[in-house]
Structure formats: C-alpha cells, structure tokens
Amino acid sequence: MKQHLKSLQKDLPKYFPDPDGTFEWIRNPFIINVQTLPNNLSASEEQQLLELASDSFLKTKFEQNTLTSFWLGASSEYPALSDKAVKYLLPFPTLYLCKIGFSVLVGIKTKRRNSLIDVEPHLCPKITNIEPDFPAIVSGQK
Incomplete structure (x- = not known):
C-alpha cells in the first residue's frame, strides 16, 4: 500500500500538471497583467483581451453569469476571444x-x-x- 501511494504521488503531476497560466485569461479576463500576456494569442486577440479587461459593463456581466455564459455573451463584441474560450471550456x-x-x-x-x-x-x-x-x-x- 505504501509503495502504491508513493507511486501515485510520483505519477500524479504527470496527469495533473501545475497550471502554467496560459489559459488564465479564460477563467478571469479582468486580472490580466499587460507584461505577461498569454503567448497563445495573436496580436489582435491580445488587443481585444486588453479592451475586454477594461470594460466595466462586461466585468459586471462576468460577476453575474457563469463562465460559459459570460464567454457566449461576449461573442458579439469579441468573437475571436469568445470562440477560443468556448473551445477550451467545451470538453x-x-x-x-x-x-x-x-x-x-x-x-x-x-x-x-x-x-x-x-x-x-x-x-x-x-x-x-x-x-x-x-x-x-x-x-x-x-
């Protein structure tokens, strides 16, 4: 039993790695640091993310809705970001x-x-x- 637990402790990080922050903008787009923007976004997506992060109306919507509902609602103003977020959340x-x-x-x-x-x-x-x-x-x- 002890060896099994040690093996599990060793292998667990392989299946559940520490988050690297790449998709942190999806969980909360309003805590974006300009110096550390995610590297998986294009230049236009980065610009849209910065605009979204400064939108106080959307911040209120973010606090009132579920994460998926927020991103689906943001699709009219920020379609590229919304598509990327929904594709990440869908599975x-x-x-x-x-x-x-x-x-x-x-x-x-x-x-x-x-x-x-x-x-x-x-x-x-x-x-x-x-x-x-x-x-x-x-x-x-x-």
Whole structure:
C-alpha cells in the first residue's frame, strides 16, 4: 500500500500538471497583467483581451453569469476571444455528461433489468435537468 501511494504521488503531476497560466485569461479576463500576456494569442486577440479587461459593463456581466455564459455573451463584441474560450471550456461539461450517461446506463442494465432492449426511454429522464410531466405521460397526453 505504501509503495502504491508513493507511486501515485510520483505519477500524479504527470496527469495533473501545475497550471502554467496560459489559459488564465479564460477563467478571469479582468486580472490580466499587460507584461505577461498569454503567448497563445495573436496580436489582435491580445488587443481585444486588453479592451475586454477594461470594460466595466462586461466585468459586471462576468460577476453575474457563469463562465460559459459570460464567454457566449461576449461573442458579439469579441468573437475571436469568445470562440477560443468556448473551445477550451467545451470538453469539461461534455465529458461530465458522458460520465453521467454511462453511469446511468450501467444502473439501468443491471442483471435484474437486462431484458430491456430499448434503454432510451429510461435513459433520457435520468440525464436531463428537465423534470418530466409523468402524470401527463401516463395519461397519454404527451
């Protein structure tokens, strides 16, 4: 057990490296240091980022919305930055939803319920945030 923990401690930084700040501007574009702008942006994107960082209206929007909502809302004024930020953020919820879907599918396909061939009607209500109207569904109205 001790050797396993030591091995895990040694290998963990390989899978979860310390953040290098390259994408820090996505998490909070309002704490940008002019001297240390990210090197993964073009000159026009750097200019847009500096303009965005000084926009007090967008700062209020940033504080009121989720990170993804903020960047989607900023797409009209700063399309290049918004596209880059959304492409970076997109895998996180997608992977999370895939894991939830797989866990639910495993729960549905247990030994007691493995005779279910079509799992979609059972899977959809489990992985959505929308509450189904079960009384209406049972009565055949929907």
